[in-house]
Structures are given as C-alpha cells and as structure tokens.
Amino acid sequence: MADQRIGALIVLEGREDLDRHVHGGIELDGKITIPLLHSIFNTNAPGHDGAVLSDGQRILKFGVHLPLSTNLYKLSRGGTRHTAALGLSEKCDALVIVVSEERGTISIAENGQIKELESHSDLKKHLDDFWAEYYQSKTTSNKQWGERRSLKTALAAGSLAFILWLSFAYPSETVYRTYAVPIEYSNLESTSYALQDTVPLQARITLSGSEQAFRTFDPSELIISFDLASEEVEDLELDIDSDNINLPAGLQFFEASPSVLQLKKQYFVPVNVPVKVPVTGTIAEHLQFQPVVPSPEIITILVDTAAATIDSVLTEPVDLSQVEEQTVQQKMLQLEGDSFRLSEQASPNITVTINVRKIQS
C-alpha cells in the first residue's frame, strides 16, 4: 500500500479495551486479506475514511474515528491521519500503523510515540514483537475464530462483494470526518486592539453524520468565526464548538482540536514620538555634517502601554562614510517586538535629509 501511495490507518488492539476511545465505524468481522484492505482504503470506496480495527486475525471494524493527539510537537511530519494514530496510542496499548498517502511512508504509533519506519523489515520486526507480546497466547483460540465464517467474512473474501455490501450497508451509518478549518476573528477594533502574533489561524474539526450528508457537503466552505466585539477582557479563552462553526444541515459537530483557544488581546494607545536617525561610519575629512533631518519629524505609534513605553523611534542608520554631498535618502522605521505598531495612516518610510558643508582649507 505504501508503494502504491494508498493512505491507510490500521489499529492492532492490545490488551486494553478500545471502545471508550474510538467512535463510529462499521462492524465487519472479516479475515484480514490484502484485497480486503485495498478495498477498504480505496479512495473511491465510501468507507476509506477512518481506521481499520483488528485483533490481529480479523478486521473487526473499519471507518473508525480515533481521538486526535494535541501533542503536535511529536509529529515531525504528517497531518490528521498521523495525529489520529498518535492520539490513540497515547490512550491505550494498541499499535497503530499509518501509511501516508502523500509520501508513501509507513509510521508506527505506540505508547504515545510515533516514528517513521526506514524499511519494510522494520515493520515486520515491530509486528513480530507486538504479536509475541499480545497475541501469542491467543493463537489457539484465534484459529477457531478463523474457522468460523460469518456472512460478512464470506463477503469480505471477495472485494467486489465487499464493495457491493458496503454501498448498501454504509450510507445509513454514522461516520466521522476531520477537516482543517480556518479561524476568522471579526470586529476587533483594529486601531486600538490587536491579537498577539501567535493566534491560531486554523483548527481541526471533526463532524459526524451519515455518509449521504457528507457526500453533498463542501468542506472548503467551513469556517470557524469569533466575533470579538463583545469580548471585554484582554486574556481570552474561546471555546470552539457548534456555535462558532457554519455547520451544514445533516452534520453535527463532534470535536475540535484544539478545543480552546487562548488569545491575548492587546490594547494600543496612540503616542506621538520624535523620529531619530542614527549614524554610522566617519564622514570624509573635507566635510562637516549638520544634523540629519527626518521627515516627518514626529510620528504616531500605537503602543501596548501595559507592556512597554517609548520616547522616540529610530530609522535605519545613515552611513556617513558614503556621503559626498547633501543627499536625501529613504529609510525604514525600526519597530521591534509586538508592543508597537504603526497607526494605519503612518508610512514606515522616512525621508532623511543629510546636510553637509565643505570645510574651507
């Protein structure tokens, strides 16, 4: 599957019960076979979203929603599929195999860690170790399970039969899908308030509903929006829930990651300060330089007065060693840190006039 870039998420259960951590999914009770896995994760099949749950011998369920991890720093690469694999491994002793559709890599999530495997033989080693630890003692009884052929098992033996079964059985089931959704903050009084630079601009939203409802829905229209006009306090805690999302009919909000946004609203006060032009280098011996004159000489800066004070603002320096005669240069204002901002009317470009006088010898 990795070689063919077929994205997949396969959970091998350990000793702990998975039911309280996972949601949804269709019961299958079919023997694991390569054609069956291909049918399930075929992107044209309705059931490819979500994870397959296995007890090592049989596929118990597919289309299962796993909890998302919030420890995104543990994921060097990968999106939601990898986040879901890590999330489940943080909650129980299952082994989760992820095949990346985008990169064709295989990763293993186990005991709250995820790592990308270097070779197929690494996967075999992981599976052998897991098998020895969790399934060895079950093997005899598993044999008996293997011999019991349910109707679903029989269907699963042929992938065409499986797809036919799926198209009848699947539409009415509840499925879960996760999307990266942009966050919009509106009605912030922009001249006096700003949000800190680090505000999250998107979150992962999981919706639930029938396959039918998902089919007629365009996820690119989803948006999370917060109206900040009524938010008085400066340290904000905003919950992402169904009130902030434009949910389409037939789909329900299930969870968000992160579920709470911690934001800081900064209050900016306009302050008029003089512009100062620093100089570097030494002027030629036959010249004498007069004070450098910026234009404008005074500028309005918006200052987060709770965090900082300001008595002047600097431009980029003028290099006197390059000056031969009176010149005019454009210099940028240097505003560092997130406690200062330029007012909307002000330009960051300052016209600097460098006056020099020739020394009479």
Ligand SMILES: Nc1ncnc2c1ncn2[C@@H]1O[C@H](COP(=O)(O)OP(=O)(O)OP(=O)(O)O)[C@@H](O)[C@H]1O
């Ligand atoms: N919570 C979840 N539980 C189970 N499966 C999920 C969950 N969230 C997303 N998925 C699966 O992951 C797929 C999307 O993966 P996405 O491309 O966002 O992640 P990725 O880690 O970058 O994977 P890939 O490398 O394969 O692209 C979905 O189509 C769905 O099948």
